[in-house]
Amino acid sequence: MVGLVLVAGFLVLAIVGPLLTADPAAQDYTAPLAPPSGAHLLGTDDLGRDALARVAYGARVSLEAGVLSVLLAMVVGVPIGLVAGYYRRLLDPVVMRLVDVVLAFPFLIFAVGMAAILGPSLRNVIIALSVSLLPGIVRVTRGEVLVLRELDYVAAAVADGAGDGRIMFRYVLPGATSTLIVQATVGIPTAIIGEATLSFLGLGVQPPTPSWGVVLTAAQQFLDQAPWLAIWPGVMIALSTLGFNLLGDGLRDVLDPRSSR
Amino acid sequence: MALFILRRLGAAAIVLFLGSVLVFLGVRALPGDPARVLGGEDATPSAIAAIRHDYGFDRPLPVQYAQWAGKAVTGDFGRSTQDKLPVGHILTERLPVTIELSLLAMLVAVAVGVTAGIVAATRRGRLADYVATGFGLVGLSVPHFWLGILGILLFSAKLHWLPASGYLPFTGDPVGNLERMLMPALVLGTGFAAVLMRQTRSAMLESLSADYVRTARSKGLPERSVVGVHALRNSLTTVVTVLGLQLGALISGAVVTEQIFVIPGFGKLTVDAVATRNYPVIQAVVLVTVAGYIGVNLLVDIAYALLNPRVRLTGVANG
Numbered sequence: 324m325v326g327l328v329l330v331a332g333f334l335v336l337a338i339v340g341p342l343l344t345a346d347p348a349a350q351d352y353t354a355p356l357a358p359p360s361g362a363h364l365l366g367t368d369d370l371g372r373d374a375l376a377r378v379a380y381g382a383r384v385s386l387e388a389g390v391l392s393v394l395l396a397m398v399v400g401v402p403i404g405l406v407a408g409y410y411r412r413l414l415d416p417v418v419m420r421l422v423d424v425v426l427a428f429p430f431l432i433f434a435v436g437m438a439a440i441l442g443p444s445l446r447n448v449i450i451a452l453s454v455s456l457l458p459g460i461v462r463v464t465r466g467e468v469l470v471l472r473e474l475d476y477v478a479a480a481v482a483d484g485a486g487d488g489r490i491m492f493r494y495v496l497p498g499a500t501s502t503l504i505v506q507a508t509v510g511i512p513t514a515i516i517g518e519a520t521l522s523f524l525g526l527g528v529q530p531p532t533p534s535w536g537v538v539l540t541a542a543q544q545f546l547d548q549a550p551w552l553a554i555w556p557g558v559m560i561a562l563s564t565l566g567f568n569l570l571g572d573g574l575r576d577v578l579d580p581r582s583s584r
Numbered sequence: 585m586a587l588f589i590l591r592r593l594g595a596a597a598i599v600l601f602l603g604s605v606l607v608f609l610g611v612r613a614l615p616g617d618p619a620r621v622l623g624g625e626d627a628t629p630s631a632i633a634a635i636r637h638d639y640g641f642d643r644p645l646p647v648q649y650a651q652w653a654g655k656a657v658t659g660d661f662g663r664s665t666q667d668k669l670p671v672g673h674i675l676t677e678r679l680p681v682t683i684e685l686s687l688l689a690m691l692v693a694v695a696v697g698v699t700a701g702i703v704a705a706t707r708r709g710r711l712a713d714y715v716a717t718g719f720g721l722v723g724l725s726v727p728h729f730w731l732g733i734l735g736i737l738l739f740s741a742k743l744h745w746l747p748a749s750g751y752l753p754f755t756g757d758p759v760g761n762l763e764r765m766l767m768p769a770l771v772l773g774t775g776f777a778a779v780l781m782r783q784t785r786s787a788m789l790e791s792l793s794a795d796y797v798r799t800a801r802s803k804g805l806p807e808r809s810v811v812g813v814h815a816l817r818n819s820l821t822t823v824v825t826v827l828g829l830q831l832g833a834l835i836s837g838a839v840v841t842e843q844i845f846v847i848p849g850f851g852k853l854t855v856d857a858v859a860t861r862n863y864p865v866i867q868a869v870v871l872v873t874v875a876g877y878i879g880v881n882l883l884v885d886i887a888y889a890l891l892n893p894r895v896r897l898t899g900v901a902n903g
Binding site: 377436 | 726728736785832855866
């Protein structure tokens with residue numbers, strides 16, 4: 324429940340926030356590093372840009388990175404897992420070895436390597452994160468398919484003469500939906516932190532686009548003069564991640580009672 | 585058991601081989617002449633010619649790979665494009681720093697996480713449990729780099745207790761070294777401690793409700809030894825597994841932590857290399873990280889199989 328509220332708050336901030344706040348790129352030369360005040364509720368950064376506007380706009384960047392990279396990973400990963408689990412003699416060993424290879428790269432090292440090859444930008448962060456999320460999704464889908472394909476109603480569909488494609492998408496995949504929804508919800512916070520981290524390291528979203536990671540990198544340089552700049556982006560990352568984690572836990576309990584303890 | 589180890593070793597070798605192919609191809613996927621990429625932007629024509637000769641870029645890809653991998657195995661990763669030092673030399677300088685940071689962070693995580701997990705499990709449903717569980721959840725959601733910034737803000741900028749950044753070698757100045765490593769280790773250890781706390785808690789809850797614990801209690805053993813000896817020992821396999829599973833997160837976390845606290849370790853080397861497009865260094869750090877990661881996971885697998893015979897039986901049957 325708390326998770327749902329936090330996620331809803333995050334969505335509202337990402338969608339409506341930038342409409343209500345100041346232009347995140349507008350510079351007020353008269354007030355650089357101004358403390359929070361009526362004019363600038365969260366103060367301003369070193370270029371006199373409104374910190375609140377940048378936090379609100381950062382939510383949009385985070386949402387985009389979080390949702391799109393998970394979506395991309397699902398679009399690619401679910402069919403791969405489905406096919407691997409279904410043709411488990413033929414394809415499964417090959418696919419699983421490839422998954423092991425990607426899993427042999429620590430998450431951030433892989434994303435950093437991808438960023439090195441592709442170059443830093445939001446689009447490339449999304450690609451790097453989705454490739455990093457891919458193995459998990461392939462594994463979960465495949466695991467579900469291995470169980471589902473042995474069920475009686477699938478055997479009935481086979482006896483009825485349904486083709487492989489029809490069985491996979493009409494009979495097996497719907498059974499895996501709830502698990503996949505949980506997996507996607509849990510993937511979003513990973514991607515949000517991933518984007519913020521890459522951007523913080525200078526390997527993701529580039530300034531002046533106000534990603535939370537970018538804002539924090541800048542804030543670290545002015546910790547002595549303007550500590551308030553470092554607080555809110557971090558609080559927002561923590562709250563949105565916490566929200567999605569709680570939502571994921573909650574969804575798991577509701578949709579997938581077998582796995583709950 | 586020998587069969588199990590052999591199988592695991594074989595699987596690890598295959599994964600390492602494919603992973604190294606990926607690293608090898610990564611640099612070649614970049615646009616432009618790979619010799620120019622590896623030489624750096626300011627490389628002289630003769631330096632580029634030397635690289636071309638060393639790596640045999642005019643030969644077929646498999647031959648190139650064999651040549652590159654052969655050199656890598658002996659620790660020859662070429663020269664850094666920035667300072668022209670041998671990459672192998674840079675690695676041996678940076679690696680101990682990161683290993684120290686990681687070990688300290690693990691120490692923090694085990695001390696805090698396991699203790700909190702035991703306390704939460706033995707006081708289930710009471711205040712201590714809620715506090716520990718709450719912190720566990722928050723610890724999972726807070727990114728390392730923000731925690732690091734907050735730490736600097738509080739302990740360095742406000743209280744002046746600890747230096748904000750920098751590094752001193754342990755051999756030269758042990759106190760100064762630990763003073764500078766304390767905050768990074770705490771920052772890196774927190775996320776870990778959260779995971780360990782959650783896992784220890786649920787493992788302890790499971791073993792506390794097991795029959796053998798009930799037997800131990802009914803024998804009249806004091807609660808201290810029921811929890812400390814009987815229940816905890818069986819939960820420790822979980823801790824070992826989690827440590828293994830979290831190794832990747834530890835490496836990723838070290839990259840970020842070193843960046844914040846300006847610690848000249850492996851992670852900072854990685855980020856700096858990507859920022860300066862220093863491809864020989866990128867290749868080397870990714871390859872060494874992956875090899876280390878696979879190696880430690882192999883050890884964890886074997887340790888786990890030694891602790892729990894069921895694992896090696898099912899492992900052989902399925903694998």
